[in-house]
Each structure stands twice: as structure tokens, then as C-alpha cells.
Amino acid sequence: MDRIPILKMGQFLLVTIQVDLYDRLALDLEADLVRMVSKTGAKGILIDISAVSIVDSFMGRIIGNIGVMSKLLDAETVVVGMQPAVAITLVELGLPLKGVYTALNVEKGMDLLKLKIQVTDEDETDPEYDHSDDISE
Amino acid sequence: MAIDITKIFKKKQTEILERWMQNQLADAGLREDLMSNEDLRAESEELITALVKSLNDKNLSDADSGDFDHVIEILSGISISRARQGYSPRETGLFIMSLKQALIEVVQDEIEGPKELVEVTLKLNRLMDSFSIITFETFIKGREEVILRQTDEISEISTPVIRVWDGIIALPIIGTLDSARTQVVMESLLTEIVESESSVAILDISGVPTVDSLVAQHLLKTVSATRLMGAECIISGIRPEIAQTIVHLGIDLSGIVTKATLASALQYAFRTLRLVVKKEVKAIS
Numbered sequence: 213m214d215r216i217p218i219l220k221m222g223q224f225l226l227v228t229i230q231v232d233l234y235d236r237l238a239l240d241l242e243a244d245l246v247r248m249v250s251k252t253g254a255k256g257i258l259i260d261i262s263a264v265s266i267v268d269s270f271m272g273r274i275i276g277n278i279g280v281m282s283k284l285l286d287a288e289t290v291v292v293g294m295q296p297a298v299a300i301t302l303v304e305l306g307l308p309l310k311g312v313y314t315a316l317n318v319e320k321g322m323d324l325l326k327l328k329i330q331v332t333d334e335d336e337t338d339p340e341y342d343h344s345d346d347i348s349e
Numbered sequence: 350m351a352i353d354i355t356k357i358f359k360k361k362q363t364e365i366l367e368r369w370m371q372n373q374l375a376d377a378g379l380r381e382d383l384m385s386n387e388d389l390r391a392e393s394e395e396l397i398t399a400l401v402k403s404l405n406d407k408n409l410s411d412a413d414s415g416d417f418d419h420v421i422e423i424l425s426g427i428s429i430s431r432a433r434q435g436y437s438p439r440e441t442g443l444f445i446m447s448l449k450q451a452l453i454e455v456v457q458d459e460i461e462g463p464k465e466l467v468e469v470t471l472k473l474n475r476l477m478d479s480f481s482i483i484t485f486e487t488f489i490k491g492r493e494e495v496i497l498r499q500t501d502e503i504s505e506i507s508t509p510v511i512r513v514w515d516g517i518i519a520l521p522i523i524g525t526l527d528s529a530r531t532q533v534v535m536e537s538l539l540t541e542i543v544e545s546e547s548s549v550a551i552l553d554i555s556g557v558p559t560v561d562s563l564v565a566q567h568l569l570k571t572v573s574a575t576r577l578m579g580a581e582c583i584i585s586g587i588r589p590e591i592a593q594t595i596v597h598l599g600i601d602l603s604g605i606v607t608k609a610t611l612a613s614a615l616q617y618a619f620r621t622l623r624l625v626v627k628k629e630v631k632a633i634s
Contacts, residue, residue, distance in 0.1 A: 292579060296539030299577040300532075308573040315579035316546055 216241045218248050223255040224325060225287075230263050238274040245278055249285045255332075256325040257282050260318055262293030272307035279311030288313060288328045292321035354409060354469055357459045358401045358452070365451050366390075366397050372447035384434070396423050396448070409472050413479075424480060425487040432491025445484045449477035508534050510541040517618045518547045519611065521586075523556030531567035535574055548580050549618040553611050555586030565600040572605050581606070581621065585614035 216237065219226040225248055227241070245257065279289040289312045302309065313328065315321035358365065370390060399420045408414035431441050452473055460466045511519045520538050538550060552571065557564065568584060575582035585608040595602060608614040619626060
């Protein structure tokens with residue numbers, strides 16, 4: 213059974229979806245990602261969906277869920293490289309993906325993530341606070 | 350039937366054509382700029398030949414008869430081509446009406462008895478009337494095709510995406526926004542965002558005459574789709590009347606950046622991209 217690889221890069225987790233997602237794969241990705249965030253204490257997730265050409269409401273919800281779940285684990289999610297057709301479909305389905313940030317390409321997505329994490333770090337009153345400990349144990 | 354109308358027409362075919370041409374040329378509104386007399390004659394001759402060939406005693410009073418298929422085909426062809434060339438309905442109508450006149454004139458010369466004459470004339474009248482109706486139907490169909498094609502063209506032309514600055518694109522919308530148009534607008538905007546790697550898109554609606562809740566919903570959709578792509582969408586060119594309607598209709602546009610003019614939208618875009626436009630200050634020597 214194939215899985216979508218999740219790469220750790222410093223504070224970030226990188227996910228590139230190279231195949232069209234089917235339901236099982238999407239559910240596995242959701243579970244794997246949340247587990248990885250809590251294990252590594254990542255601050256940001258970057259999901260590249262530039263190769264995805266078909267989405268349905270289930271897929272849209274999974275992406276939205278990933279955003280909300282990682283937010284609970286103190287990680288920001290950026291979805292990059294969405295194709296116009298996919299964007300139109302999601303809007304028509306009434307899924308504007310409120311929980312996630314979006315960027316045009318990986319480069320801009322990385323910049324956005326860095327910016328967001330900087331901002332949250334400054335906001336953070338307790339710098340030692342770390343979510344990963346509370347949840348993985 | 351005592352009088353063989355078909356024979357008369359066969360014999361008098363050339364005369365009918367002459368009379369018909371005379372009738373057509375006599376009309377002051379003849380458009381010689383659109384079609385030369387030779388072409389008109391050729392067209393008329395083709396129609397008469399087909400008509401005389403398919404006409405017989407039995408189908409004289411039955412325009413739906415299959416014998417006339419060829420005539421109707423020619424008529425429709427002429428009618429549609431005239432619609433495309435820009436003839437007026439009156440001119441097209443005259444074309445077929447004057448044939449009726451020519452036919453009746455010939456019949457008048459040939460038939461002696463008043464009773465028979467009336468009978469034949471009435472039948473001819475009915476037949477030619479149904480041909481006229483067919484002509485009009487196809488004429489209008491031809492015109493509608495022209496209109497449909499133009500509508501398509503307008504919606505294609507009227508959605509130009511302009512690259513205002515490196516990373517900023519603008520799309521001025523002119524005319525009413527309906528679902529089909531929003532689709533075109535959305536697609537061209539999103540495709541251009543990908544191509545130009547722009548992070549700000551300005552949607553200028555100063556050319557949109559009215560904004561109702563449907564149009565607002567279309568706008569919101571476009572903005573959401575742009576956001577999903579990873580770009581920011583600004584709506585500019587909101588006129589005072591439109592602002593009033595939006596509030597009266599209770600449409601919530603609070604999640605969207607709106608500006609009154611394209612200039613202020615551009616200024617906002619510059620700020621987002623951390624660009625500064627400054628007036629050059631000349632050093633005083």
C-alpha cells in the first residue's frame with residue numbers, strides 16, 4: 213500500500229502529493245501528518261498539491277481538517293500550488309479552506325511559513341512552551 | 350381539374366422570372382451594395398426552377414408535402430445567408446412576396462373563368478404564404494445565431510487580464526456579471542495568476558452597472574478561489590450607488606478588501622508587496 217512521504221526540514225514538514233488522492237490515501241495522510249507534527253514538534257506544514265488535478269468534497273474537507281488539526285498542535289499549514297480548476301471546484305463545493313494559508317508556489321509558501329512562525333514566536337509569552345510534549349506522551 | 354396549373358408555370362417559367370425580377374428591382378429599398386443583380390437573378394432562377402419542378406396538382410394546396418423539401422431547402426439557404434449579410438426582414442420578405450405577385454399575375458393572364466381564377470389564386474396564396482413563414486423563421490434563426498456568436502465573442506473579449514506591475518494583475522469587468530461570465534472571469538484570472546506568479550489580483554467593477562445578491566455571490570466566489578490559489582484579491586471601483594445597494598441587500602463583504610478606485614487598490618497592493626512609489630525630488634543646486 214502506497215503512502216505519501218512526509219519530509220522533515222528543520223521546523224517544517226514537507227508533503228508533496230504527486231498522485232491523485234483517493235480517500236484511503238487522504239485519510240492515511242491526515243493521520244500520519246498529525247502524528248508527525250506531534251512527534252517532531254514541527255511549527256509549520258507545507259503541502260504541495262500542484263500535481264493534484266481532481267478534488268472532491270471529501271478531499272477538500274481532509275485538507276481543511278489537516279489545517280485545523282495542526283493548528284491545535286501549534287503548527288501552521290500552507291497549501292501551495294493549487295491549480296485553477298481545483299480552486300474553482302473547491303469554491304463551488306463551498307469549501308473555502310478557512311483554516312489553511314495558501315501560496316502560489318513552494319518558494320512563496322516557505323516565505324509565508326517563516327513569516328507566520330516569526331510572528332507567533334514574538335506573540336508567544338512563554339517561549340519554553342512546547343505542544344509536542346503534552347500530546348505525544 | 351380543368352386547368353393544369355403546372356403546365357402553365359412550366360411554359361411560363363421565363364416570364365415568371367422576368368416579372369419577379371421586375372417586381373424586385375422596382376422596390377426602392379433594393380440593396381445593390383449587398384448583392385449584385387446577377388447574383389439576385391441566379392438566386393431567383395434557382396428557386397423558380399425548383400418550385401416549378403416540384404409543383405403538381407396534388408400538392409398545390411399542401412405546403413407540408415415532401416415534394417417541396419428541395420424548395421424549402423433553397424429558401425432556407427437564401428434566408429440564412431441574407432440574415433448573415435445584414436438584410437432587413439422587410440427586404441427578405443419582399444423577395445418571397447414579390448414571387449407570389451409574379452405567379453398570380455401570370456395565372457391571371459392565362460385563366461379566363463373567374464371562378465377557376467379565384468380558386469387557383471387562393472391556393473397559390475396559401476402555398477406562398479407558408480413559404481413566407483418558413484423564410485421568416487429561418488431568417489430569424491439566422492439572426493439569432495449571429496447574436497449568440499456575438500455574445501460569446503463579447504464575453505471572451507471583455508475579460509482581459511492586465512499585468513499592472515510585477516506580481517500585480519488587474520481585471521476590469523465591464524457589463525453584467527452572470528454565472529457564465531463569472532466562470533470565464535474566474536478561469537482567466539486564476540490562469541493568469543499562475544502564469545505571472547502574481548500575489549495580488551485587483552478586480553475592478555466600475556464597469557458593472559448593478560450589483561445584486563447574485564453578482565455579489567459571484568464576486569465572493571472569485572475572491573475565495575483567488576485566495577485558495579495563494580493570492581490576495583482586492584475589489585475596486587465600487588461606486589456610491591453600489592455601496593448603497595450592497596448594504597441595503599445585507600451582503601457581507603467584510604472579509605474582502607474593497608477600495609473605491611483602482612488607484613487606491615494599486616496603492617494597497619504596493620504596500621502589501623512592500624513597494625514604494627516616490628516622487629523624484631530634484632536637488633537644488
